[in-house]
Amino acid sequence: RGLLGDDFVPSRVEFKHPRQVAESRYVEVFGRLPVFSSSRHAISLPMDSLDVPMLQCDSDTAALCIERGERIKARLSEENSIVDEVREMLLLRPGYFPGIEVVAEKLNMSGRTLRRRLREHGIGYQKIVDDLRFALAREYLQGTNMRIEQIASLLGYSDPAHFCHAFRRWSGCAPSQFRDGLSLA
Template sequence: MRLGSPLNALLTGSSILPAQLADPHLEIDPDQELQVIHNLVRLHGKVPGLGLMAGSEYHLTTYGIWGYALITSPTFRQAVELGLRYLDLTFAFSKVELKQSAGVASIVLSVDHLPPAVRAFVAERDSSAIQVLQRELFGVSLPLRAMEFTFAPNAPMSQYEAMFACVPQFNTEFNRATFDEQWLNLPLPKSNETSAKFCEVQLESLLSRRMQRGGVSAWLRNKLLADISSSPSLAQIATDHFMTERTLRRRLTTEGTSYRDLLTEVRQTMAEELLTSTGLSVSEVSSRLGYSSPSAFIHAFQKWHGCSPRQFLDTRPEQVKRD
């Protein structure tokens, strides 16, 4: 709106009505939000620092109970770990990891699972939002050793310096903020152990309700869609969300499905879409879907359709093809 676009233009294709935005109980699913991001980038992608501007609007209070849980955590490390544990309850589209080695810590953001058109925007937005949250937790910015982005700069260096208090490196291997590991052990000024425990109980309840609302299978399907290239195991997904593999498997069985069935379903759906609408080669599609080799993908595709990916495409001459 601040950039001059009508609200209807930003909501195009999202199934969100302008009047609904006044409802404080409205829940917008990730697909709807991603469509709005697509519209924003399409309309204003040439605005310098669009992602930085968007990220600066996300404050601790924006996240509700998740933000309050961070504020009341005992240390910065515990705030980061809790934040990542319940990242599904936030607006972030990046996959975020905390990595530590030889006295250095890094917050690494991966956006490879997103459509190429929005990756740079999301990486800048989420990196900026994290920087704002860190600043609000301490009241000052902790010094970064380095800020890196996998893409070329989208704004004057002065905008990046104002956000990150350093000059980022671009066209690097990772989207990553690096800092001294010792900062993770700093106590937070508003820590409160009782409040922190209460918040975590509430966050766990929110996450459970979100999973149950559409069923565990719908939740897991969305997890796989977001991370299909690495095809995380059921055990890893269960561990990441603090439940046992047995519990997660039992819930899926109750809903009449299994991890293997959902993984096959997601791969089949995405294979058809990638082959017919992106122009990616069979080898590239195989990699995107997490297969160990193109031959393994071709074998699976033949089981689904009774023909090879190339034969499948040959029956659709109107679609984009690429050898």
């Protein structure tokens, strides 16, 4: 759960030994009843968990991501709107920017309803994601010595070139030029 989030439930859990405590305790810990007296000890993950970046496995990187996210969150408007709720949700898992359907489900609404509510505030989901990525990118470029490749990965880009292209679109310059401009100032 530390790597995949509090709502993570393995698809299967197996133990070689027989049940040792009440079934409810296993369900509490694993979210499901394990198979006992199996030929192996195993925890199987759902296939979609492979799509979730596990940045938290490096405690220093996770701490940095959380700190930077908290900084940005502090700058956000005090008004508690659906836009703020979406931003908050996106900042909870550093480096993981799920699709609108996933966020809508977490907010107990359909993707269509979330799109409509965001439109009422004059913003789209992708704009929120891009704004957060741009803010985080500036934070990482200004406040760390991380390589561009690392920053791209932290922002959910599989290819640093895609990150560089997006950053140029957001700021008018390449990430390295942005960082160099800071050191000249």
